[in-house]
Amino acid sequence: MPNETPPVLDGPALWSAQAHLPSVLGRQLVIERGEGCYIYTREGRRLFDGTAGLWHANVGHSRPELAEAAYQQMQQLETYHIFGRYVNDRALELAERLAALSPIADAKVILNSGGSDAIDVACKLARRHWQREGRPTKTIVLSREFAYHGLHAYGTSIAGLDFNRAGYGSESLVPETARVSTYDIAAVERTVNEIGADNIAALVAEPIQGTGGVIPPAPGYLEGLQRICRENDILLVVDEVITGFGRTGHMFASERYRLKPDLLTFAKGVTSGYAPLGGVLVAPEIWQPFYRDNSETPIFRHGATYAGHATASAVALRNLDLLEQDKLLPRVSELETLLSSELTRLQSYDAVTDTRVAGLLGGVTLAEHLSAEAITDQLIERGFITRPLRGNTVQISPPFTTTDDEIKQLVEALSDVLTEQEGN
Structure with missing residues (x-):
């Protein structure tokens, strides 16, 4: 029946913030532990925190x-x-x-x-x-x-x-x-x-x-x-x-x-x-x-x-x-240079329309035929947290304690996902 009221979904008592609830219920990642630049889900998955939470975990997680x-x-x-x-x-x-x-x-x-x-x-x-x-x-x-x-x-x-x-x-x-x-x-x-x-x-x-x-x-x-x-x-x-x-x-x-x-x-x-x-x-x-x-x-x-x-x-x-x-402010300047260099390489993809870096804040804008939300979901499956933002943009803003190799690995994972998309 066309006018039938959609069913009300069940879920946890917690009302998630900034969420289209039908899209996230049943897919939520329950985070129970953090260490350095990584967080761990209740199921034991280890994920690199490429957004420092909501831009805040600057010194990394669980510092004693x-x-x-x-x-x-x-x-x-x-x-x-x-x-x-x-x-x-x-x-x-x-x-x-x-x-x-x-x-x-x-x-x-x-x-x-x-x-x-x-x-x-x-x-x-x-x-x-x-x-x-x-x-x-x-x-x-x-x-x-x-x-x-x-x-x-x-x-x-x-x-x-x-x-x-x-x-x-x-x-x-x-x-x-x-x-x-x-x-x-x-x-x-x-x-x-x-x-x-x-x-x-x-x-x-x-x-x-x-x-x-x-x-x-x-x-x-x-x-x-x-x-x-x-x-x-x-x-x-x-x-x-x-x-x-x-x-x-x-x-x-x-x-x-x-x-x-x-x-x-x-x-x-x-x-x-x-x-x-x-x-x-x-x-x-x-x-x-x-x-x-x-x-x-x-x-x-x-x-x-x-x-x-x-x-x-x-x-x-x-x-x-x-x-x-820990001399983290000079370290941010070093990481800015590295992140900018790594993201610039992505501009060769037809799927990427722009990359931007200022400090340890990076954005990768995707072509209209791709979904930043879908890309960030695929990156989670590869062990990396990023975030979809306005303008079909993927956010990258890891903790200041991130290593050079971790920056390179995150961008390489994004590169692999984009390569798969261009092949489809």
Whole structure:
């Protein structure tokens, strides 16, 4: 019968994230162990983690140093909140460490639980700044086509991936948002002029777009964004949730691209995924009005129960130690050169339309007759995890501890799969 209601599928109680459930139920990989650059399924399969989880496992999996840091901290104090007069010592120590590393001079640090939290706080703070400045029309937050900024209310609203904004009864959960060109700085300028700078609070941009398809910036593009923001009193919010803490060979991609953000969001690499932690670095012109010694000084109403979580902060501090001790940022630069060389070889395939590398972030765009999702499934069968992204792109972004041979083996496996496809 044509109008018969499809059956409801059964499955685990866990509702998987970002999943078309009929497509994944019965095919899910249950991960139960990790070691270095590899993860192991419940059935005992060993898979090379070519995406570092969701871009976060920078120092590799199951590092005993990070487990020990969490264990020791929990024995002393699992956490205490940082509201009002209260603060814990690990959150204070981490904030000082991050401020010293920050590409923003004399930054203050807002801590929370992850990247989506950080984006919500940054967008709210941008709007709060202009309201406090007496410029109430500056409410619109701009973001780029193909951008991904998490899935909280603000992240959903400023997404440049339409499928992440659709289905909620309006064009944008938070109405005052708009998208600008990802490639064309002149088009960005036109959009700003059309909307009017007096109506724009902030522009949010990833230095290298991740989920949108591993898109490095066009030459001069990021510099152009910064110029437009400065000329029009628009706050520049740099989303370094993926790129922060070494993914581009610099502690922050803002250093690589000579950016001076007003606000910078971070997460993922700050703990290498060993604990949920994120935050915002805040420039002096934004934080100073909230620190004035005056009874009329306003409060910025931010905070969550686990903001400045003591154990997460202890893990982050030890993770930052490992980045330095193991010389992982210089290693990323070496791996970038190797990955770029290896992926360039794939451009000889008719099945490949483009390859891109920036830091230890690689993307391989496939021809329309292939499916990136199908290719990544075939790579799993060969022992390698990659990920399909927008634009029919295969993501490659392994841990910083990856060896040269592992990079070569992953790309060779992808080459073999493409060879099979061209023969079919």
